[in-house]
Every structure is written in structure tokens, then in C-alpha cells.
Amino acid sequence: MPDAAPVALPTLYLFLLVLACGLSTYLWRGLGVLLSGRIAADGEFFNWAGCVAYAMIAGLTMRILLLPTGTLAATPLWARMLACAVALAVYLLCRRNLFIGIATGFVALTALLAMA
Amino acid sequence: MRESIGVPSMVLAAGYLGFGALANGNGFPLWAALLSTASIFALPGQLAMVEMSLAGTIATAIVVTVSLTAARFLPMTVTLIPVVRRPGRPAWQLYLAAHLLAMTGWAASMRRLPELQAGERLSWFVGFAVTNWVVCVLATLGGYGLADSLPTLVRQGLVFVGPLYFLLILTGETRTRQGIVALACGAVIGPLIHLVSPQWSVMLGGFIGGTFAWALARGNGRA
Numbered sequence: 001m002p003d004a005a006p007v008a009l010p011t012l013y014l015f016l017l018v019l020a021c022g023l024s025t026y027l028w029r030g031l032g033v034l035l036s037g038r039i040a041a042d043g044e045f046f047n048w049a050g051c052v053a054y055a056m057i058a059g060l061t062m063r064i065l066l067l068p069t070g071t072l073a074a075t076p077l078w079a080r081m082l083a084c085a086v087a088l089a090v091y092l093l094c095r096r097n098l099f100i101g102i103a104t105g106f107v108a109l110t111a112l113l114a115m116a
Numbered sequence: 117m118r119e120s121i122g123v124p125s126m127v128l129a130a131g132y133l134g135f136g137a138l139a140n141g142n143g144f145p146l147w148a149a150l151l152s153t154a155s156i157f158a159l160p161g162q163l164a165m166v167e168m169s170l171a172g173t174i175a176t177a178i179v180v181t182v183s184l185t186a187a188r189f190l191p192m193t194v195t196l197i198p199v200v201r202r203p204g205r206p207a208w209q210l211y212l213a214a215h216l217l218a219m220t221g222w223a224a225s226m227r228r229l230p231e232l233q234a235g236e237r238l239s240w241f242v243g244f245a246v247t248n249w250v251v252c253v254l255a256t257l258g259g260y261g262l263a264d265s266l267p268t269l270v271r272q273g274l275v276f277v278g279p280l281y282f283l284l285i286l287t288g289e290t291r292t293r294q295g296i297v298a299l300a301c302g303a304v305i306g307p308l309i310h311l312v313s314p315q316w317s318v319m320l321g322g323f324i325g326g327t328f329a330w331a332l333a334r335g336n337g338r339a
Contacts, residue, residue, distance in 0.1 A: 009169060014148050017175050021165050022155030024183035029214040032193020036201070044334075046198075047294065049191030051330040054290070054298035056188040056322025057219060059306015060160055061282040063317060066307050070167050071138055071275040080276065087280055088287060096288040098281075102127050105280040110273040 075113060083109035127281050128220055128248055129255040131159055134274035136259025137266060138163070142170050146260050153256045157218055157249060159278055160318075161185045184319045192222040199229045200238040213238065216245035219282065223289055294333040301325035301332075 064072070065080055072080070086108045091101025132153060139149040144166050152162045161182040168178045193214050201210065221244055229237045263271065290296050305328075306321030313320065 009145075011145075013175070014145065014169070015151070017169060017178065018148050018151045018165070019155060020175070020179045021152065021161065021182040024179050025156045025158055025161055025186040025189070026215055027183060028186050028189040029193050029217055030211060032190045032217075033197050033207075033210050033214045035190075036194045036197035046195050047333075048327065048330045049194050051294060051298040051333075052322045052326030053188050053191035053195070053222075054286070054295050055302025055305070055325030055329060056318055057282060058286060058299040058302035059309075059321035059325060060185065060188075060318050061279050061286065062303045063307045063310045063321075064160070064279040065283065067310060068279075070163065071141070071272055075272055075276075083276065084280065084283060088284065091284050091288060098127055098284060098288070101284045102130060102277055102281060105284075106130070106273045106277055109276045110269050113269050113272060 075109070076116060079109060079112040079116060083112060125248055125251045127277070129251050129258075130274065131278040131281055132252045132255035133259035133262065134271075134277055135159060135162060135166075136256040136261075137263035137271050137274055138259075139166055139256075140260045140263035141271065142166060144170065146257070149256050149260055150253060153253050154249075156182070156186075157216070157252065158186050158189070163278070187319050188219075188322065189217060192219075193217055196222055196225055196229075196241075199225070200241055202234055202238075205238070209238065213242055213245070216242065216249055218245070218248070220248060220285075221245040223285060227289065227291075294329065297333055298326050298329035301329045 065084060066077070068075075068080075083105050087101050087105030090104040091097065094100045135153070136149060139146075149166075152165060156162050156165070164185055165178055165182050168181065196217060197210055197214070200213070221241065224244060225241050229240065232240055259274070266274070286299055290299055302321055302325035305325040306317055309321045309324070310317035
């Protein structure tokens with residue numbers, strides 16, 4: 001069962017779009033290299049920048065888990081939350097083994113969806 | 117190098133398998149999916165691009181949104197580059213290496229690099245990042261090929277792996293108190309802002325949550 005009806009996008013448009021997204025992503029990486037030479041490496045600015053990076057990823061992660069779009073939007077919130085809790089518990093119990101944690105979350109969500 | 121072939125690569129591969137499966141399910145061409153992994157190399161931005169382009173969003177809005185989800189790379193690069201920089205190292209090497217910077221490489225590098233000699237750090241980072249980059253491109257291809265034969269349940273499980281990966285690595289690998297406070301602030305503020313302004317939630321949530329955490333940790337340090 002496809003998630004959506006296939007939409008035909010013009011090849012040249014898509015090619016330029018992907019490249020533009022790649023460039024707009026690189027912009028931040030390149031700017032980071034440029035700026036890093038002009039600011040003291042262990043100053044307060046870097047402390048602040050690290051905090052902003054952590055907060056951005058934490059916010060994005062929680063947003064995707066709580067308010068997903070696309071494929072996950074079709075899954076119930078309780079199943080995603082329960083699978084997260086089980087995965088997190090197993091991950092911490094198994095001495096922070098990332099692979100075991102991820103695999104547990106995958107199996108947990110699939111099983112919960114199958115039962116729901 | 118050996119460290120990247122283990123768990124981080126397997127987990128990243130799972131996330132990109134999911135991305136490939138999603139792209140296939142939505143009728144997004146294989147070559148464009150592969151090109152996006154190679155040129156963007158940031159899962160949240162790639163997912164946003166696929167979903168928005170198929171929803172018919174105008175290109176300018178897609179590029180701006182993808183760029184905003186990648187704004188997290190600025191503080192990451194700014195903190196990573198001084199660790200690998202050495203006098204006499206040509207700048208183009210750093211600019212090239214920066215393209216390979218992503219969440220996984222940054223988290224692993226910030227933990228491992230300070231333990232290495234200054235001269236070995238850039239090659240450790242590049243070895244780690246190139247391995248992951250190649251694995252991600254191959255996983256996109258694999259996920260795309262597998263998608264037709266995967267049931268919906270398994271596909272949903274695969275897409276779930278992406279955010280779950282971030283949840284676990286951030287919870288388990290953040291050691292500093294300041295980092296933990298920043299995570300908590302971002303986790304609360306990010307989704308709240310999303311309810312008001314979906315396009316700006318990643319960036320604004322990061323700036324507000326991160327600045328708040330930074331100010332809080334600073335105030336505590338003085339007291």
C-alpha cells in the first residue's frame with residue numbers, strides 16, 4: 001500500500017531543488033568554519049552555541065515524536081510514547097547499548113501497531 | 117575509523133533505510149533520494165524536503181525550511197573546528213570536512229577527539245564521517261529497493277528509528293549539566309513553538325531554549 005499517490009515532479013526542477021537544499025544546508029557548515037576562526041575557542045560564545053545546538057535537536061526530536069508528519073502521522077501517539085519509554089528503559093539497562101535500544105524501539109512500535 | 121563501522125553506522129543505516137523506503141512510497145525518484153543523501157546529509161532536512169516537494173510547496177519555502185532545520189550545524193561546526201584546527205592546515209580541508217559534519221559525527225567527535233593528539237584529530241573525524249556518509253548513501257539505496265516488499269507496519273517502524281535514535285543518543289551521551297539543561301529546555305520549548313509556528317520551531321526553539329539553559333547554567337555557576 002503506497003503512502004500517497006505518486007506525484008510526477010519535473011526532473012530539472014527536482015535536480016535544482018535538491019542541490020539548492022544541499023547548498024542551503026552547507027551554508028551553516030561553511031559559515032561555522034568561517035566564524036570558528038574569529039572567536040576564542042573556549043569562550044562563553046561556544047558554551048552558548050553548544051546549548052543552542054542541543055536545544056535545537058532536542059526540540060526537533062520531541063516535535064517529530066509528538067507531532068509527526070508523513071508516515072508516522074498514521075500511528076497513534078500512545079504507541080509512539082510507549083515504544084519510546086520501552087526503548088529508553090532497555091537502552092539504559094543494557095549499559096547504553098544504542099543498537100539494542102534502537103532495535104527494541106523498532107520491535108516495540110511494530111508490535112504495538114500490530115495489536116492496536 | 118573502526119568505531120564508525122559499528123553501532124553508529126548500523127543505526128544511521130536504519131534511519132536512511134527508512135528514508136529510502138519513505139521516498140519510494142511517495143513516488144520520489146531514486147536518483148533524487150540518493151543525491152539528497154549525498155548533498156544534504158541531514159535526515160530531518162531530507163524528510164522535510166521530500167514531504168514538502170510532494171505536497172506541492174513552492175521551492176523557495178522548501179529551501180528555507182530545509183536550511184532552518186540545518187541551522188543546528190552552525191554551532192556544531194563552530195565548536196568542532198577549533199578542536200581539529202592546527203597551524204599550517206589548509207583551510208579547504210576544513211571546509212571540505214565540514215560538509216561531512218552531522219549529528220552522529222559531531223556527538224562522537226566531541227567525546228573522542230579531545231583524547232587524541234592534535235595532529236590525528238582531523239583524520240579521525242574524516243575517517244568516521246566518510247564511512248558514515250558512504251553507509252548512508254548505500255542504506256538509502258537499500259531502503260528504496262526494499263520498500264515495495266515491506267508491510268506498512270515495518271515501514272512505520274523504520275521511520276520511527278530516526279527520531280528514536282536522537283532521543284536515545286541525546287539522553288545517554290550528554291554528560292555536562294549545561295548540556296542536560298539545554299536538552300530539557302529544547303525538548304519542552306521546541307514542540308510548544310511548533311504549535312504556533314511550524315516553520316520556525318526548530319530554529320526559534322533552539323535559540324530560546326539554548327539561551328535560557330545557558331543563562332541558567334551561568335547563573336548557577338556564579339552562585
